């Protein structure tokens with residue numbers, strides 16, 4: 001094995017990237033992770049609970065974070081993007097741009113900067129459901145446990161207040177972007193997925209009807225570290241909704257939007273029905289679906305939810321969602337294909353099961369890669385020494401993403417051995 005080139009670059013620090021990085025590092029490779037966000041963990045960190053065990057994301061992620069801390073073979077950079085790649089398997093030259101965090105490693109996450117901060121920013125971690133201070137930590141158990149300053153929101157003397165509040169000399173308002181270069185033998189692409197912009201389906205009311213939320217917003221509403229402290233409250237009046245509709249295939253399996261199935265949405269909605277019932281056993285849930293996709297062992301979870309009291313499963317495609325005149329309630333028009341009639345029903349809140357779009361659709365890698373028409377990477381056509389994992393190749397759940405990541409770690413090690 002070429003010992004000079006036992007280095008692997010992993011682009012994306014979500015569950016797939018972390019797993020691939022750790023498996024390769026624990027087998028002896030040197031691994032560099034570049035993550036665009038200010039924290040590791042990806043979308044899983046935003047879930048309230050996740051399949052298959054329905055445990056909170058901390059239960060899987062904290063183990064990964066500990067493995068990273070304990071392994072000197074892993075180096076990671078947050079707020080980092082690969083801007084250039086050249087070379088071939090065994091000898092890739094990579095340029096990485098690290099954006100300034102304006103907070104250095106002396107940060108102890110004491111919150112003093114946020115307390116002193118007078119400016120606010122839209123909280124992207126909570127999908128716009130609330131705001132944070134311009135000096136913020138993305139979420140309570142974020143790794144690394146370091147604040148970030150959104151300098152685009154700073155104004156007047158607020159920077160000075162922030163500096164004065166920090167007893168640890170951790171604020172660096174003049175931090176500049178850094179350019180790093182690495183030579184690696186293999187590259188693992190793990191930049192995951194983005195939620196589909198469901199506002200494009202204007203018949204579904206998102207962005208126009210206050211109490212229409214997405215499935216990822218529902219995860220944040222249920223999460224104890226979310227915008228409502230874990231109470232499911234509808235956005236218009238912060239009241240707990242009694243009647244909630246879950247609309248499957250919102251934009252998915254639709255040639256005008258996403259012509260594919262996002263694999264996990266049915267299971268995510270069924271899981272969210274249980275969130276609702278746990279908070280309020282008297283609540284009523286109606287799931288509108290075209291076909292329920294509950295692959296493999298997930299079928300039993302479908303049966304469990306289907307048979308719960310106060311749960312109605314309606315086979316029918318939703319045609320229109322509007323606000324009920326004079327109230328904050330939401331009217332759903334759907335065709336019940338089991339009985340063949342069009343129905344109009346009123347709910348307190350609607351959750352749209354919007355699908356997954358590969359992250360490369362919005363920001364492609366600086367590499368000549370082959371994509372499906374929907375933007376997913378085609379593994380078979382990747383150049384030697386480059387591997388893709390997880391949801392970048394197609395919608396997947398965590399378990400399958402992890403299996404795929406372990407496979408990619410092994411393939412990368414083999415590629416290093418050949419170089």
Ligand SMILES: Cc1cc2nc3c(=O)[nH]c(=O)nc-3n(C[C@H](O)[C@H](O)[C@H](O)COP(=O)(O)OP(=O)(O)OC[C@H]3O[C@@H](n4cnc5c(N)ncnc54)[C@H](O)[C@@H]3O)c2cc1C
Nearest residue numbers: 012014015016036042043050051191192193390391397398
């Ligand atoms: C509503 C909903 C609920 C779900 N619930 C479950 C569940 O209960 N159980 C389950 O198994 N699955 C669930 N999933 C699916 C789960 O979210 C995915 O399987 C998982 O996120 C895949 O991980 P990933 O690492 O492939 O991608 P991601 O989680 O998207 O991670 C990718 C990482 O790459 C980073 N990145 C993006 N671009 C770049 C770049 N250019 N450079 C560097 N970094 C970059 C991102 O910031 C992110 O950190 C759910 C999905 C949805 C939509």
